[in-house]
Amino acid sequence: MSDSESDGGVTLIEAEFDTAASSKKRKRESEPEATKDSKKAAKKLKRKEKKKQKAKEIDEDDLDQELGVNHSFERMDGQLVADYVNARTRLYGKELSSVELEDRFIPARTVRDSTSWTEPRTSDKLSAFLKSQCKSVEPTPKKPVGAPHTIIVTASGIRAADVCRSLKSGLPKQGVTDPKVGKLFAKHMKVADQVAHLKKERMDFGVGTPDRLAALLDEKALSTANLKQVVIDVSYIDQKKRGILDMKELHESLIKFLLRKNFLGEGKGGLRGDELFLFY
Template sequence: MSDEQIANPTPAAPKAKSKKRHRDPETGAKKRRKSAFDEDEEYLDLEAGVNKKIALIDNLLLADHLAKKVRRFGTDLTPVELSRLDISPSYITDTSSFLKARSLDNLPEFLEQFADPKKLGEAPKTNGSPHTLIVTSAGLRAADIVRSVRKYQTKDNTVAKLFAKHIKVKESVQLLEKCRTGIAVGTPVRLYDLVENSALKLDNLERLVIDASHIDQKKRGIMDMKDTMMPLARWMARPEFKERYVDTEKPLQLLFF
């Protein structure tokens, strides 16, 4: 070895990080590192059928969550088409002040925190023109929601069921044409079809309530399945809605329950 090599020895290569898993001090079993999915699992209450995380994230994170879901399921869309479905954080009404569980028992109280309780029991004079639309994933869930808000129904204010299971489009059209409706509950595809049929009118709409916290026995919510997330994204991103989310004179609330 030369004098130069002794004076300037070659630095040792950095040690590779050990991939050895840490062991539980009590059981000695190897600990598995938590993935993002595991962390989300901690918020899922299967007994109550609620994803508690929805209530905890702010508007910015919620808008980002929606964008990720759209890009995950919208692989057949172009970048321009995907961008049209984006929901700005400024469109979303902050509901973090509602501290109770997002269960159906608390839905009326949730609505009354963000709307005039008296007006929830009233209906616009035009038939089929609700002030509140609650959007959910399936017919059975919609029927449960209708029962939870039945307290607002009167002889002059029908809580309308607008979903596909066991109810034909023609029947929904007839209901909207003959009844004054303050609150309507439906699934995204059926709501879209009824607007296209001119039976569901949006002129008096004041709030969109997305049934976002509910999960089924497979731990899936409305934003976790392509068949519900993509129609929901298209519904929320309707041009007339986007204009009104930020309209100070005639605002449209976008609430995630």
Template sequence: MSSEVPIRSALAAKVNKKRKRPAEEAPKQSKTPARKSTGNATEGPKAKKQKDGKNKKDKNEQEDKPKAIRGEPLAKERRGGMDEAIGKMDGRLLADHFVQKAKRHNKELTAVELSDLSVPDSAFLDTSSFDSPRALEQLPVFMKAFSPKGANLSDSSEQKGTPHTLVVSPAGLRAADVVRALRTFSTKESPIGKLFAKHIKLEEAKQFLERARVGIGAGTPSRISDLIDSGSLKLDELKRIVIDGSYVDQKQRGIFDMKETHLPLLQLLTRSEFRDRYGAKDKKIEILVF
């Protein structure tokens, strides 16, 4: 009996040792934390491809921004229905902006066709000194600020349908708002001309111009061109073209951002009746971008 007790004790100790070993090894393994993906050196091909695509998109967006003025980059700041960058551009930058947008919207244009649609630097009056927000209620102040000293914007030519100022907007509804904003210049003898298609037929607009004196006309590029072609809208006394450039709609699009508005605008501004008078000494026409 005495010899069996040590044997059993040794066997029990050996079994207990084997049971303890897995329990001791488990905590050791749990001490090593799971390796997390940092997204840097360990990122896979798919993540890298997505990152490269994002960088390419960011680069394209950067190239679409207006060029620098006096060495400082401009960022497109579109807040509250306004593209604030437009007001910071001088004539040279505006001319380049027009061309770049034309290239983007009309990739099929040849170099000659693009040249024909280019507005010269000399056509633009620099309005970058205007410090107030280019909200619609500021449009009359803007027009007064950049009119010759002593000029009365309520005046009009004795010749019917002969404005001294045209205000060009991207859409009929916006042009109607512009007409309301310019009521301060409207008189009984010389109302603001409604030169847009919204609820106004072409024949009605032609009849209005043939019977009324008009100092300021507000409309859209296509309708203004149609009225010039018809002979109802006369350009003998025209001194300035104000482009409603800072306004953007609910989709953050302005007159330069849509092909259906930008191309008619360029076609209007580069008509021979205008082009020959940009920078001229006699009967000069200037473009102001609001």
């Protein structure tokens, strides 16, 4: 009996005749290189996801029902916002593969840090926030028409209408004279009517819901020629304490809109997208 056997060890020669190991080895050797590479890539991506910083959980105390605001976003920098949004995408896309999920994540480079703004992110303070945080809120040129410098994405038509009223009353107080605010949502408005309006009028701020804004971009009526920022109305919560990221269908519409080639630099006329998204 060898020393290894007497010590309770396993002789090295036994591994050579491990039929399971031999079978697995033959299977790996018979696999095409492309399949091996794809498996390696999937494993690498999975490990990468596990290492990513987990998004900060929303504290119930941050949900201010009286103001209709989720205060947690006030403390998130660009990286944390991207992490949180992507965590929601992962939650809603459990049936998707790692590669499919990766294609639906927003890059952290696209999110502008707005933690310098410390006041509650209510609709009445939106104009001051925009004046403070946006690259430009000056009037757009007369041409091209339908090309706002700021697009604001909201959870619903009712919320969009509230935001429009807030901007029209609040922007002049911030020194923005005669702001052109466009209502780009579905409530009582047909796509055809909005297309006709966009094709003849200039616009500084376009406010709407993800699906309607996407439809107007598809119609080539809404232009990104003057676009400086896309503002996501993320802090607003309804009576059930739900925001734009808290409903699967709405979240998916928002992500699909934000990842359009118009914003992320692919194709003719696309923007690169660096710090384009501003979460309010």
